[in-house]
Amino acid sequence: MKGKMLRATKLGVCGDPILGAEGWPVHVTSKGFVSVEYAAEVDDGEEIDQKDANGDSLVYEPARRRIKLYNVTVTAGRVDPELYTLFTGMPVVLDEDGNATGLRITSKVNLDSAVALELWSGTALKKCAAGAVQRPRFGYFLLPQIIDGQIGDFTIENGAASFTLTGKAIENPGWGTGPYDVYLRSTGVEALESPMGDFDLLHLDWTQLPPPAPTCGLTPRPPDGTVAADATDATDMTAEYTATYVPVGPPPPPYTVDWGDGAQTIGPAEAEKVSHEYATPGTYLITVTDTTTGASRFKSFVAPAV
Secondary structure: OOEEEEEEEEEOOOOOEOEOHHHOEOEEEEOOEEEEEEEEEEEOOOOEEEEOOOOOEEEEEOOOOEEEEEEEEEEEOOOOHHHHHHHHOOOEEEOOOOOEEEEOOOOOOOOOOEEEEEEEEEOOOOOOOOOOOOOOOEEEEEEEEEEEEEEOOOOOOOOOOOEEEEEEEOOOHHHOOOOOOOEEEOOEEEOOOOOOOOOOOOEEEEEOOOOOOOOOOEOOOOOEEEEEEOOOOOOOOEEEEEEEEOOOOOOOOOEEEEOOOOOEEEOOOOOOEEEEEOOOOEEEEEEEEEOOOOOEEEEEEEEOOO
16 A cells, blocks of 8 residues: 555644644655554563463453554655644744744754654555446545654665654544544545444445645645535536635635636635536535645535535
């Protein structure tokens, strides 16, 4: 399985996603990694085997194993200061323009910083229903909380440099269903169907929703809006996008609405609308993309609308 994308989201002390400017989760979306290793740390339990004075079995209880946590190692091929500081809690170094250019590693014990780590991989599964919009499937892996993030050893030499990030993945009910949509179902884009529980360490599944697009540094809030059936179309085959948030920039608004059938429209101004009529029924993935930063958000429309 080839790794496609990872997303690291900053968590608070209770394991809840930290929200930054405009209520957008503080996170990094990157494809600059070489590998992610998940190594289970197992508690083998304790066997009780008590014999009587004659040597016969008196009490026997077999040891019961359980996974305590996952030791996670991310090998990164690109230096991404924001990803490293989210993972480790180490302070980022800024240049005179406020851009992240490096990281300062300290001896302080990191007790407050934690991240959730999502990863998308490629998969060979291709089971498409007849007549449906054909889409690839992706593997989806979620670790709801990684603590004790550290940067591993590295070597400067005549060769490709890589850095390792290590941490301990533990349970985190504070993640709930998460702040993002990660599935594309027949009813549209959705978050996790059930929240991460008190003992859930790892969620792995496949999804037809593509991974988010990579961005430089912290992922900015993408343009946003609502999608509904155009009330003027009696066939319910026309989707109407109403902008609720537009990134700051010179006019026209610097974003696009990809309707999922090959058509694309320049995004409207805030509170304005654009519409698109579909030729055939189906569940369509709509991608709203900031053309300046690359940040994107997925929407969906079921044609005909019901």
